[in-house]
Amino acid sequence: MTDLMTRPTQPDHSGGDHDDVTPPPPPGPPFVPSDGGRRWPRRVAGGAAVLALIGAGGTAGGVVAERYLIDQPATTAATAATASSTRTVTEDADLAAIVKQVQPSVVTVLVDSDQSSSLGSGVVLRSDGLILTNNHVVEGGGTVSVRLSSGRTVPARVVTTDTTHDLALVQASGLSGLNPVTFGTDDSVAVGDTVLAFGAPLGLENTVTSGIVSALDRSIDTATESATGGGSEKLTGLLQTDAAINQGNSGGALVDLSGHVVGINVAIATASQSDSGSIGVGFAIPADTVVAAVQQMEARSS
Numbered sequence: 001m002t003d004l005m006t007r008p009t010q011p012d013h014s015g016g017d018h019d020d021v022t023p024p025p026p027p028g029p030p031f032v033p034s035d036g037g038r039r040w041p042r043r044v045a046g047g048a049a050v051l052a053l054i055g056a057g058g059t060a061g062g063v064v065a066e067r068y069l070i071d072q073p074a075t076t077a078a079t080a081a082t083a084s085s086t087r088t089v090t091e092d093a094d095l096a097a098i099v100k101q102v103q104p105s106v107v108t109v110l111v112d113s114d115q116s117s118s119l120g121s122g123v124v125l126r127s128d129g130l131i132l133t134n135n136h137v138v139e140g141g142g143t144v145s146v147r148l149s150s151g152r153t154v155p156a157r158v159v160t161t162d163t164t165h166d167l168a169l170v171q172a173s174g175l176s177g178l179n180p181v182t183f184g185t186d187d188s189v190a191v192g193d194t195v196l197a198f199g200a201p202l203g204l205e206n207t208v209t210s211g212i213v214s215a216l217d218r219s220i221d222t223a224t225e226s227a228t229g230g231g232s233e234k235l236t237g238l239l240q241t242d243a244a245i246n247q248g249n250s251g252g253a254l255v256d257l258s259g260h261v262v263g264i265n266v267a268i269a270t271a272s273q274s275d276s277g278s279i280g281v282g283f284a285i286p287a288d289t290v291v292a293a294v295q296q297m298e299a300r301s302s
Contacts, residue, residue: 098196099208101259104149105181106198106252108205109133109156109170113142121199121252122146122170123181123261125294129154129172132294133251134266135161138168146172149206160301165285165293166235166266169301181253184260186288189213189239197243197265197282199252211243211280213262218283220267238283239263245282254284262287 105124109131111117120137124130131146138144138158147153159169193213201207218238241254245268254263263284270276 095196095210098255098257098259102181102196102198102253102255102261103206103208105179106149106206107131107172108147108200109137109251110145110147110153111138111140111142112145113140116140116142118142119200119203119248120250121248121265123251123253123264124178125169125180127176127178127180129156129175129178130159131156131170131172132264132290133168133170134264135163135166135168137251138170139163144170146170147205148175148178160297162293162297165289167264167285167290167293167297169294169297181261182259183287183291184256184258184262186262186286188256188260189216189262189286191215194257195241195243195262196255197241197245197249197252197284198255199245199249199265201244201246201248203248209244211241213239214242214281215240220283235266235283235285237286237289238266239286241282241284242280243282244278244280246278247276249282260287261290264290 107122107124109120109122111119118137118140120133122131122133122137125132129146139161144156144158145153146156154172154174156170156172159171161168191213195211195213197209197211199207201209216239217236218240219234219236220238239254239262241263243254245265249265252265253261254265256262263286265282265284267283268278269281269283271279
């Protein structure tokens with residue numbers, strides 16, 4: 001699945017991404033904001049992506065979901081992903097302290113080609129610059145680079161991808177001493193928990209939004225249509241959140257009040273084709289799924 005959005009003009013890069021979902025109403029290209037004279041293209045292939053939102057027990061109906069592109073120990077990110085020691089944080093906690101802890105571990109993933117420029121988000125898995133993002137952020141191909149929260153930008157390459165779970169590993173060059181994220185576990189997440197979403201919505205890097213976990217175990221059926229043909233994919237077991245997620249948040253982190261990543265942002269639902277912004281219905285790939293997928297991708301690439 002490929003989703004692209006363009007991003008605001010920057011001194012060294014540019015970007016974008018997205019996908020949409022629909023049950024009954026026929027799909028049509030959603031409105032896409034423009035900024036600085038640049039577009040947020042819908043798909044590299046120029047087709048439409050249709051997603052049907054399915055609840056835990058059946059069709060949720062009536063919404064259009066959209067994906068955006070433009071989202072250890074010394075060994076693997078997956079091992080480092082277990083949240084063994086957690087500090088106690090209450091609802092009265094200072095969210096700024098959590099942001100300060102997590103923000104350096106969230107990056108912007110930039111993809112530039114002759115046809116388009118796009119961006120998404122990602123999280124640091126290893127101190128040497130191994131980055132996790134969504135597959136749909138990088139699947140269009142092109143020159144990849146990673147911008148750190150400090151503003152430093154470095155070249156990167158795609159190491160391997162997992163199209164089933166819409167995840168990808170990207171290796172940034174010439175980095176050391178980065179702060180890897182720590183993953184939580186699925187059994188630590190409950191409906192009503194406060195969460196923070198990190199990423200670069202609409203190219204606005206170092207953005208943080210807050211909300212709650214709205215539901216668990218959501219499934220999204222995706223049907224893709226492109227110049228080379230169509231297909232379908234399904235993402236299951238997703239977390240639902242009302243934290244604002246928009247184009248460019250793909251691959252970014254959904255974090256709990258202990259600063260642990262409980263999900264990787266992947267999609268949102270919109271009320272209509274013309275209104276493509278967040279309506280408070282977003283989705284993230286849960287931590288246990290992410291950790292298992294990372295372990296498998298690292299095994300394949302080693």
